[in-house]
Amino acid sequence: MENxxxxxxxxxxxxxxxxxxxxGKWIVFAVFALYSASLLxxxxxxxxxxxxxxxxxxxxxxxxxPEQFYGLNFVEVMTYEVEGQTVWSMLLNSVIITILGTAIxxxxxxxxxxxxxxxxxxxxxxxxxxxxxxxxxxxVGTLPSQVVMMQAFGIDDSVIGVLFLYSGCFxxxxxxxxxxFKNISWSYAEAASLDGAGRFKTFFKVMLPMAKGPITACAIxxxxxxxxxxxxxxxxxxxxxxxxxxxxxxQHELGGTSGNYPMVFSSMIIALVPILILxxxxxxxxxxxxxxxxxxx
Amino acid sequence: xxxxxSNISNLEEAAPREKEPKxxxxxxxxxxxxxxxxxxxxxxxxxxxxxxxxxxxxxxxHAFQYADIFGNYSWAGFGNFASAIDSFxxxxxxxTGVGWLNDTRVIVLNSLSFALITIFVxxxxxxxxxxxxxxxxxxxxxxxVIFFLPNIIPIVALTFAxxxxxxxxxxxxYDFMRWxxxxxxxxxxxxxxxxxxxxxxxxxxxxxxxxxxSGAIGRIPKELFESAKIDKAGYFKELIHxxxxxxxxxxxxxxxxxxxxxxxxxxxxxxxxxxxxxxxxISLDIFMSTASYSPSQYCTAxxxxxxxxxxxxxxxxxxxxxxxxxxxxxDF
Numbered sequence: 001m002e003n004x005x006x007x008x009x010x011x012x013x014x015x016x017x018x019x020x021x022x023x024g025k026w027i028v029f030a031v032f033a034l035y036s037a038s039l040l041x042x043x044x045x046x047x048x049x050x051x052x053x054x055x056x057x058x059x060x061x062x063x064x065x066p067e068q069f070y071g072l073n074f075v076e077v078m079t080y081e082v083e084g085q086t087v088w089s090m091l092l093n094s095v096i097i098t099i100l101g102t103a104i105x106x107x108x109x110x111x112x113x114x115x116x117x118x119x120x121x122x123x124x125x126x127x128x129x130x131x132x133x134x135x136x137x138x139x140v141g142t143l144p145s146q147v148v149m150m151q152a153f154g155i156d157d158s159v160i161g162v163l164f165l166y167s168g169c170f171x172x173x174x175x176x177x178x179x180x181f182k183n184i185s186w187s188y189a190e191a192a193s194l195d196g197a198g199r200f201k202t203f204f205k206v207m208l209p210m211a212k213g214p215i216t217a218c219a220i221x222x223x224x225x226x227x228x229x230x231x232x233x234x235x236x237x238x239x240x241x242x243x244x245x246x247x248x249x250x251q252h253e254l255g256g257t258s259g260n261y262p263m264v265f266s267s268m269i270i271a272l273v274p275i276l277i278l279x280x281x282x283x284x285x286x287x288x289x290x291x292x293x294x295x296x297x
Numbered sequence: 298x299x300x301x302x303s304n305i306s307n308l309e310e311a312a313p314r315e316k317e318p319k320x321x322x323x324x325x326x327x328x329x330x331x332x333x334x335x336x337x338x339x340x341x342x343x344x345x346x347x348x349x350x351x352x353x354x355x356x357x358x359h360a361f362q363y364a365d366i367f368g369n370y371s372w373a374g375f376g377n378f379a380s381a382i383d384s385f386x387x388x389x390x391x392x393t394g395v396g397w398l399n400d401t402r403v404i405v406l407n408s409l410s411f412a413l414i415t416i417f418v419x420x421x422x423x424x425x426x427x428x429x430x431x432x433x434x435x436x437x438x439x440x441x442v443i444f445f446l447p448n449i450i451p452i453v454a455l456t457f458a459x460x461x462x463x464x465x466x467x468x469x470x471y472d473f474m475r476w477x478x479x480x481x482x483x484x485x486x487x488x489x490x491x492x493x494x495x496x497x498x499x500x501x502x503x504x505x506x507x508x509x510x511s512g513a514i515g516r517i518p519k520e521l522f523e524s525a526k527i528d529k530a531g532y533f534k535e536l537i538h539x540x541x542x543x544x545x546x547x548x549x550x551x552x553x554x555x556x557x558x559x560x561x562x563x564x565x566x567x568x569x570x571x572x573x574x575x576x577x578x579i580s581l582d583i584f585m586s587t588a589s590y591s592p593s594q595y596c597t598a599x600x601x602x603x604x605x606x607x608x609x610x611x612x613x614x615x616x617x618x619x620x621x622x623x624x625x626x627x628d629f
Contacts, residue, residue, distance in 0.1 A: 024532065028429040029436075036443040038500065042458035043450075045469050062467050112341040115334045127342070134349070140560045140580055141602010143587040144595035145355040149348065168348060169341050199333035228451040230564060235587060247453040248568065261467060268454045279449050283442055286449070287508055 043272070050074070050265035057262050073266040080263065082249045083241070087267060090246035094227060097159065097242055101166035101226045106219045108169040110211065113177035114203060118186065128178070131170040143235070150236055161236050166226065173218040180214035181207065217285045224275060224286075243271045359599035364592035377600030393487040393575045400575070407491055407566070408559045408578040414495045415502070415555030420548070422499070423506030428536050430507065431514045441511065444504035456568040459497050490574025494566045501565075506551055513544035545624040552620060556613045560605055579605050 049057055050073055052066040061067070078087045116127055146165075147156065155161035184207060192202045208215070233242040241249070247267060254264045279286060324332070363373040381401075388399040398406070426444070430437045447455055462470035465481045474483070484493045517540065525535045541548070563581035570576045572585065579601065586598035 025429070025432065025434065028425075029434060032426070032429075032434070032436075032440045035503070036440055039443055039446055042462060042469070046458060046461075057467070062469065108341050111337045115337045119330055119334050121331060121334050127338075130345070140606055141360070141583055141599045142352045142356040143583055144598050145352045145359060146348075147587055147590065148355055148359075148595065149351045152351075164344070165348070167340070167344055170345055199329060203333075203337075224449050228449075230452060230568075231584070244451050244453055247451065247457070251453070251457055261461075264457075268457060271451055271454055275449050275451070279446075287441065287445060 046265040046268055050262050050269050052262045054260040054262055070262070073262050074270065077250075077263045077267045077270070080250070080254075080267075082246055082253055085241050085246065087243070087246065087250070087270070090241050090243045091270070093159075093233075093237075093240050094243040097162060097166075097233065097237075098223050098226045100159075100163055102219050102223045104163060104167045105169055105222055106173060106215060108167055109171075109173035109218065110177050110208065110215060111203075112169055113174050114181050114207060116174075117178045117181035118189070118207075127170070131174050135171060135175070147235065157237060157239055159237065159240065162232055165232055165236065173222060176218055177211065177214055180211045184210050217282075217288070220278060220282045220286055224278060227275060247271055356599045357603065359596045360603045361600075362596050364596050366591065366593060368592040370592070370596075373596065377597050378604055381597070381601050381604055395487070400577075403487065403575050404577045404579055404582055407494075407576060408562070408580075410491065410495060411498065411558040411562050411578070412556050414498060415558055416552055419499050419502050419506060420551055420555065423503055423510055423551070424536075424541070424544075424548070426503060427507045427510035427514055428532075428540055430511055432532075441508070444507050446504065447501040448505050452564055453568060455501055456497065456565065459500065460493075460569050463493070485574050487575035490570055490576050494569050494576050497569055498562075498565055509547055509551065510544060513547040514540060517543045542624045546621075549617060549620045553613060553617050556609075556616060560609055 045063075048066070049062065051069045051071060052061065053068075053070045056067045056070075078091075080087055082090075112127070115121075116124055150156035150161050150165075153161075153164075155164055188206050188210065189202045192206045197205065228244055229242075230244045230248075233240075234245045250267050251264050254260050254267075359370075360377060361373055361375070362370045363376065364370045384399075384401040385405065388401050390400040391398060392400055393403050395403075430441060434440070462468050463474065463484055465471060468474075483489050521539050521543065522535065525539050530538065559579070561580055563578055563584045566572060566576040566578055566581050567584065572581060577585075583598040583602055586594035
């Protein structure tokens, strides 16, 4: 097709156009490279500086190699206390909240999605419509009422409270798992039923394993969201800071002109490592899933 | 013979009479389906109804109430709405230094600026980025992975990595900014303080759009590109006449998301500036009222939120409907 095209335009014009295209492509490549560098540089810069002593960094050595590689920043920051909590305990809170929140949210989303996708019952369409509606229509100003609700239920400032909020499952995961279950043939459930399996056994032993791929993808993305979540733990679990909330306090406490920036940088790196590992391992799945979640207008 | 029969009869009498097996009442398949669905949906639906109805009803009630610092509520009618509107038109508080503004107007202006920057800067850039990424660009997959990074990094770390660059003592961009002629206080005052937040949003927000748009471009049938090639369409013509119409539904989604930013965006200015330099947005204002844990502020926040939703949500829906009509028959 390309040769035909060239022949049609004549060799000189084709060559000129090709050169123009190639030149344009390289300009775009340079822009992409520059933008990529702008995204990577701050973190590489922080990583380099996290190995400096406070004195080394504050003496003005902000771009050079460390006078000596000082790995103790990572150890010291773990035992550093902010408002009575160490970074260790923040890390632990983040791990607990992320694992439990993800498990609860994805499991409940799968239960709800399976029912709506595979069973006919009154209100089925309404549930699906509500899930779309709550995702699309922004209702602002309800945050104070959320605080009042948590206080009324007696679960404010608690892990249970945050998990209760995370257990709301009519959102993105519901929509994604709904289409995943919709695409699984019902004949598997019928075969299981012939073998004597009930509804629950069919769901747990047949359908859930068959939707393993989308469920894993949802779990990874949800884990990243909860690990990074700032507002919910900040408002509803203030006395048990997660790493995302604690980082900001650390930044204020250790930063500033008299502060120890290398320790702030090392705390940032600690918060990034689990996410970067997840991203490296599941990068393809994360991007594909984000793509699949791009609902059309 | 008779004996035998009687024996048999005796035997029958002697042996304990086996009870006839009771017929198990089996539920119909439909009933078992309903029970299954009810059990599976019990918690998800209850959680949704409780949180959604409580939060929205309570918020609606709060909007029409006053509260003192002890949490005693009283009926306010439209008082909270009136004072919100009044502060927009008549407030004399002005931390911007710009004569025609006041602190309420600048909040609205800042919020609107996020929609404008998303729709008119981020989106066109994302379309261009994704288009060229689809053109067998060297290292295209590496770029895609890097562009997506801001979406997985904690926002606290990302905003810190961005803002530390401008720090007057240790910033990695500080010397460059000085060389460009910016002074130390440049980003401390409005509108440049707001410009920094907007710059951050463009910088950090491109990746997500690029992933969505790349997916949409990937779904365009190859024959359309080949036809464009036969028609001697260059990059620009191909983009305008083939790509954009084909990915229009995704573009509309991104425009709608950009418009919802007006009501929902608060973490970026909160973490970058803490609201300093007149960078408050509508939802940052509400977030700060919530974080104060003061009932009196809850009521004004609820009224502001309701007022803004009532004014802005129909505009979003109208824009979505109008935009969806263009290239309505295209869907890849």
